[in-house]
Amino acid sequence: MIETNAVESPQSYTVELPIFQGPLDLLLSLIEQQELDITKISLAQVTDQYLAYLDVIRDTNPDEITDFLIIAAKLIYIKSSVLLPKPPPSVAEEEEEDLGDELARQLRLYKKFKELAAHLRELEETGRRNFVRLAPPPRLEPKLIPGEVTLDDLLAAARQAFAVKPPDPVVDEVVSPVTVTIGQQMTLIRRELSTGRRVTFRQLLSRQRNRIEVIVTLLAILELIKRRVIRAQQPEMFGDIILEPDDHAAELTET
Template sequence: MTLLPDSPPADDRYHVRLPDFFGPMDLLLALIEQEELEITAISLAQITDQYLAYLNTLQHLTPDTLTDFLVVAARLLLLKSQVLLPKPPPSILAEEEESETDDLVQQLKDYKRFKELAAELNRLQNEGGRSFVRLAPPPKIEPRLELGDVTLDDLLDATRRALAVKPEPPGVDTVVARETVTIGQQIDRIRRHLQSGQRTTFFRLLHNARSRVEVIVTLLAVLELVKRQVIEVEQSEDFGDIQLIRREDVSLSEDDWAALTQMEEVS
């Protein structure tokens, strides 16, 4: 059976050209999993060579372009290896099938969770697009003042008298200093929390936070430590508290910690 389109594809996705198939990679995988194409008739080497040639034609290579191919290619390789390699004994096969079933269930749960989170983020974005930050308090509307028999000359005289007795503005006695919080300070604070125990929580770090700036800087400090693989984070439920866990296999020198605690300030 040869599966070829009547006309060129309408989308700009990468397409595979084989003797029995022409189309996108995900369609090829779907047809094989539905047993409409024989996996043994598909040359994975030919698919790989075509994709490498396709990459050479791209001016800008994005991670999505590469990861989409790797996911489908890995699935094709698994299917072909299952067909070509000897079958294991029934007892081992049953354990592998059970393991694959558990993996599939977990993947479906993860997919459902990410889909719900994506919908929630989309909802928040849409609501934010209809909101505007108030930069000034609402205007105070004064009640209408009935002037009665007051003339323009009367108003001018009243204005002159008011300006003549206008007091001098009071001097400034107190200067409020700008509150400054640095990422380095929060990294040092997280380090002290983790020195007294193996883990702490994000909410515990925010217990005495005095401003939104401090909350934001604390989050940036956590992300910086995760990026440098100093800590790991876990979250048991959506929008719940975040566990910060010190990694046993990573040890920073005092110079490294000193460099982290000197990171720029955020106001």
């Protein structure tokens, strides 16, 4: 008979039969290796021991006895099938399979799930020790060393930065913006090339006084190239762009 002492885990369950005594896992192993004929096992005795065991560990965590509940339900079904009247042979052959083979199949299935659970547990433990870098480490800017700067110095600098800005000085003279047109720049470029000489793009831009004149000069050059008055060449990659009169243009004189 099973002892009625407190049980700490499901692995302590022991089956005690005339032809077998040991844990449920060993019973499964012997059945799989065909070293034990399951048909010679008293199903009623196994069921009684199993239910007695469950009654002893009633207060244990339900997660620890889940595996046993499935087998207990199957054993109850097998026991009830043995005790109830048998159906006619013709019906029995069609609807009932051999109870010993069914129990062996259930035990093999139980072992398979236990092995899978152990494998998943091993993968979980292994995964806790592995770390995958999903992205390169961020580039951190070097930290500034405060040196002898104190918190009071930082506070004084912040107060100075957020202080009221003094009013802008009053300007008596208004400077008008310099205006230049594309037509004016086209005339200057045509005059520059009127003698058949060549000039570089860099030379033309270096003569301009501000950004506006540079932009207008560039637009004037593009317009002259479009009209086939001048042409642009770049003999070397990344070299200077040379501007010269186009062979198909008329004399480069002011209109």
